[in-house]
Amino acid sequence: MSRKTTASTDPALEFRNLNVWFGSREHKGRFETHTIRDVSFAVMPGERIGLVGESGCGKTTTILAAMGLLPASADVAGEVLLDGVDIISKGEAGLNPYRWKDIAMVFQGAMSAFNPVKTIGWQISEALEVHRITSGTQTRQRVAELLEMVGLSPEVAGQFPHQLSGGMKQRAVIAMALSCNPKVLLADEPTTALDVVVQDQILQLLVQLSIDLNLTLVLVTHDLGVVAQSCTRAAVMLNGEIVEDGPVDQLYREPRHEYTKSLFEATPNIADIMARPIEKKVPKPNLLEVRDLTVRYGNSAGSLSRSDSRPAAVDSISFSLAAGELVALVGQSGCGKTTTVQAIMGMIDVAAGSVLVNGSETVGIPDRKRRPLRRTMQMIYQDPYEALDVRFTVRDTIEEPLLIHKVGESRAKRQEMIEASLEEVGLTPASRYLNRYPHELSGGQRQRVAIAASIVLRPAILLADEPVSMLDVTLRSGVLDLLDELRHSHEMGILMITHDLSTAAEHADRIIVMREGKIVEDGAPKSIIDSPKSDYTKLLLDSVPSPDPSVKRRV
Amino acid sequence: MGRASYLWKRTGFALMTVFVAITFNFILFRVLPGSAITRISRVPNASPALKKALEEQFGLDRPIWDQYLLYLKGLFTGNLGISYSNRQPVFDNLMEAFGNTLPMVSIGTILAIILGIAVGIHSAVRRGTVADHVSTNLAVLFYAFPTQFLGMMLLILFAGVLPSAGLHDPFAIGMTPWEEFLDRAKHMILPVLTLILTLYAENALIVRSSMLETLGEDYVLTARAKGLSRGKIISSYALRNAMLPIVTMVALALGAIVSGAILIEVIFSWPGIGRALYDAVLQRDYPMLQGGFLIITVVVVVLNYIADLIYFKLDPRVVD
């Protein structure tokens, strides 16, 4: 197709007054929502721009509109100019020739972006051959070239998606996106599901490719750290509008809009923690003691085989948790942190070692004896949307633990306890929330209800599994502050699992770093950040993207 | 773990199923009280010598365990007993009937699957349009009619136009091979048509819903972003992945094929295995009933096993 020859000062991609409405035709305008409101911004060739905002702000919709991939319920107005040509003006059919050749996309879930029954090579070749870039042996060469470019071995071409790890798959997705030499690459949360170390590698790859290929990159993300470390400019979106747009440095140093400011404030920064004074603590009695705990793979409860040849998911770890203490268990996925917590809860079999709660052994005790123990040890889960039964009102959800453990002799007494714990988690006045169903609550409120249901029994120990990772960044600090408050007011011991070293450093008294089932480091946040002893902790620290663009990482 | 061990497991399962069916067959016909067939040697009008021979052969005076072993031994040598009705070996009767069933049922089933897939894809990619509503509701309607009803309606509609019973014209003599082939083909039209009408609808509904499920997968969106044509997305992405549940569901629908075939053979006097089973029920010809049950079960188990192999071939993710 004809493309205007343009000077390098013309934008590679430009959005002009983009508007998107949903649901207008289906419901005859009754439920129309104006999702994208007059979004305009331009990206120069080779520029990397971050489109930042919280869930539902319309950032994904914006780039899907540029690719013409919106569903049938969408109405689009405005222009999307690619090298000066409006590509959406002829509807979806008019867009097809530009797709992949001029503008390509990396989708959020690398796991499901590939057709599971075709090889990686087949799927990359397909793009090349459909757009008549190459054919035959040329295609095979190009595929190998592309795979090498993203740091994969050419043999990956013969493999099926399920045979690759998450990071490898994301690299393969990038190779596929770059196969037809696009001018513009749209990346939708390309690293969200990945571990922090892998995330760092993928971001570096994207930056490198954008520099090498003079590729225009639009990076959609909720993480300011990611933008600060990989983009030159950022546009902040709120409720379908761009509220601020400028160089990342300027946004970080002197944000003009309130929202930008609050986003940066909510994003933890390791640099700030270093400056935080450490409180001196009076030693408290240990609530939980884990000694030489070992859990093996495939050791689900009730399995009969007892061979010790199976690899250990948790390998002989020991630590303790004192009253009023918040300990963070940090590590990449698969490091054994979740398994450790499950073993402490008695949800899986323990191969060796002991778990002492208030000084008494809990490993190997029968279910009947474990039930009363559950009162002293409660758990908070990652996904607030999944943590509540949709058919239960807030009252029923919080009353359930009381009924299970036969606490509170009368309905009135229980009601009192329910209201007290709701107030405690900050849902005040309690009466406003008692009869609500989960779908009537926001994500942060749901997580608070789940916490209220955990603390209504007054447990001594709280185990929190990534309690904020599914929440928007502005809601995180509220929930974390709540946990902080609970351990002070009730002398609770809290063990928090997280993959995020900066969150851990900001809130925990002590950090335990785990890798491949072993504890590699254990200490106060300040000492771990200032002087990490193990190389692995250093790697983790280096991988955490700082929201401060001037903080340069090792490359 | 691994792909190969999956194959072994499925093979083992198929063999086990056949064995369970064989044993169940034995228990049902010989061990359960109240059944009038504890004496397999009661061939009506049989000579005392034949009775004696059969009694010895099946060990009917011996303990049940010995009988079971003898029964297994008989099975391996193709000895399923003697039919009450024509006093021929059950095995020979069934093989002949099976030979008649095979072409009619396989042609009907294959056509029904092809038609079902075509209609199902057509509806799924036009989800929500008038064409989809019409074809889906038509499929539901055909699904809802009992096989015997469709068969009888076709008989009434085509009375005099097409032959209504049997494999071929019994009174035609001196036909050339070509004429004979045409005659047989004509006789096959109505039974095959009934089978197609019975089965296509279910297949179409299965294909439609599995296609719709795959159309919501993220890789379909990726394919669109890649600039692929609609046709290519449908064939290489949606249908290719929808084939997996389709294979499973069609395998599960084998029971429907069997019941359809039995009813059709009864209606069109088709001397196949279903008809043999029907006659056996009417004449209380227990050895034939037992043998027919066994053969159909084995065939269905084998077909299921083939479906497993196809699934294995289609899905690279299958491991043990």
Added chain:
Amino acid sequence: MITPLPVSPASGETRRSGWLTILGVLREPTAAIGLGILALFSLISLLSPWLKPYSSRVASCAVFEPPSPAHWLGCDDGGIDVLSLVLEGGQVSMYVGFTAAAITIGIGATIGIVSGYFGGWIDTVLMRITDYFLVIPQIVLMIVVAAVWGPSLEHVIVVIGVLMWTYTARIVRAQVKSLRERIYIKRVIALGSGHLRIIWRHILPQVGPLLVASAVLAITVAIFNETALAFLGLSDPTAITWGTIMEHAFNRAAVSTGAWWAIVPAGFAVAFLIMGCYLFGRSIEDALNPRLKVSYLSPFGWQLRPLVGRGKDAL
């Protein structure tokens, strides 16, 4: 997962209660028609003793008399009014279908829930048994069992009920297995709740709508099987069901005499009832299936809207 696109405001609330799903389903015409047919047939069959214009046992007109104002649907080979036969047959057929479906759901739900909830070796054993029942051609087994035990309505019900539960067991197990992995179930287990309480309070209500759907679909299979067994002469020879009506017509040469009215009413009655069950059951199952909510290859595309004016109030 790619972030689900906002399809319409109503779909934002995807985690609604299961029972609300059923109510929501009734807003769709197909589901409403299905339930309507089901209700109408149940009502007619309950009232059939009073609706029957003639006796279904005693001849009231000539052999194979065509439909007439006196006999709307004509008469069968014995001079019996077909309308009366179909009305009475419906009562018996539906009784067989509903009872067999109830047995099926009882067995299927129990096995599915136990298997899916407890997992481990219990699941392995139960699913292996289910696999055997799935592979064995049920209709043939039904024929054999019915032939061995002798023809009676009770046998037909028991045989159909006991052989058909595999489908229910499998889908219920799949659902329970995924529920078992849901955080809120894990949370309640961690609270120290007993298994019975969890199954009763959290699992069963979630599986409920699926059980309704599968019960309704089981009725279709039960009625199909009843008519097939009856057609093969394996039902109670004295009972009047839609199956035996068609069997009589076939065996008494209704086809060769062209007396379609002896066959068509029963056949259409079966077809309508089964359509009703199928439409209703399928709609519930589809509504419960999250994978059907999104389609990335819709025949309709997004549309361009001319932009009127500029700025924030542009419309």
